[in-house]
Amino acid sequence: MIVFRYLSREVLVTLSAVSAVLLVIIMSGRFIKYLAQAAQGLLDPGVLLMIMGFRMPGFLQLILPLGLFLGILLAYGRLYLESEMSVLSAAGMSPQRLLAYTLAPALLVALLVAWLSLLLAPQGVARVEQILNSQEALTEFDTLVPGRFQSMRGGTRVTYTERLSEDRSELGGVFISEQQLASDGKEPRAIALLVAEKGRQEIQADGSRYLILENGYRYDGNPGEADYRAIQYDRYGVLLPKPEVGAEVGEREALPTAALLDSDDLRHRAELQWRLSIPLLVFVVTVLAVPLARVNPRQGRFLKLLPAILLYMAYLALLIAMRGQLEKGRLPPALGLWWVHGLFLAIGLVLLYWEPLRLKWAARRVGKEALHGPA
Known part of the structure; x- marks a missing residue:
């Protein structure tokens, strides 16, 4: 023993x-x-x-x-x-x-x-x-972290916010960069930049969510080219994509x-x-x-x-x-x-x-x- x-x-x-x-x-x-x-x-x-x-x-x-x-x-x-x-x-x-x-x-x-x-x-x-x-019920707005650039949609969209309220309802100092793809869906065609003083989330009747930006600018153009378009806006809506989380295991x-x-x-x-x-x-x-x-x-x-x-x-x-x-x-x-x-x-x-x-x-x-x- x-x-x-x-x-x-x-x-x-x-x-x-x-x-x-x-x-x-x-x-x-x-x-x-x-x-x-x-x-x-x-x-x-x-x-x-x-x-x-x-x-x-x-x-x-x-x-x-x-x-x-x-x-x-x-x-x-x-x-x-x-x-x-x-x-x-x-x-x-x-x-x-x-x-x-x-x-x-x-x-x-x-x-x-x-x-x-x-x-x-x-x-x-x-x-x-x-x-x-x-x-999948979360949106980009729900996963934002202040002071950090966050990539979405396979890197074609980058979002940044300088400030975020405790209840996650108000943003301050917003920056969004989004690549617009060509018709074949592969090569990037142009880049759209959005900057705004503040933003908030708005839920539509169909359940889709938008980020409503206020007092900002939108810039559209091709990288490396001087030809671009600038638009000033008082209120602008951006559709929030849902995070794409892959399945961890099978059913x-x-x-x-x-x-x-x-x-x-x-x-x-x-x-x-x-x-x-x-x-x-x-x-x-x-x-x-x-x-x-x-x-x-x-x-x-x-x-x-x-x-x-x-x-x-x-x-x-x-x-x-x-x-x-x-x-x-x-x-x-x-x-x-x-x-x-x-x-x-x-x-x-x-x-x-x-x-x-x-x-x-x-x-x-x-x-x-x-x-x-x-x-």
């Missing part, structure tokens, strides 16, 4: 450290993407933390299996390097018993991943979709697991098998990691780390590829993704039993040579 607690603690501590680092890296990259959209006026800055929070279960369900895989490799690799595993082996710790001990913390991780994959991640995706859909990822169970759609079956595959992935990578963590103290603990990561990437890539084939109907649902797990489970069992069998055969050969002499 003492050995079991010791091994479990080593694996879980290393798993936590590796998973935390991976989570920070992934969430930082995704947060930068959302932050860039907020800077362009595509997202309300106030919803960024909510989006990240709802997306976290989806990140964790893929990070935890990888964290467990690397945790076993690093933790057991250190034990082999410091000859602790040699001592345990001399005390009767077989590879099969080591695997059995390792499957206990793996079971905890698998239960957590199953909870994330089957319940929390779909709920989080659904909430993210609701937030992104709510952004299937947001469906509850119970809805997938009752569906006969191939895409829904593929999504269901994918959600079930992630907890199963935890057990298979545990069987793979235990023999791969076995290293010679003279070779160092990182010798097998790169081949092990490549094997894990091949496993995950094959699952994703077969998921696509299942969605397209090129793979029978009964076969689905299960054969991929069976293949890598067989690889793990071969790796687990190969080294003890090789050592046993070598010992027999040495014994025969000592008894009968070399052939």
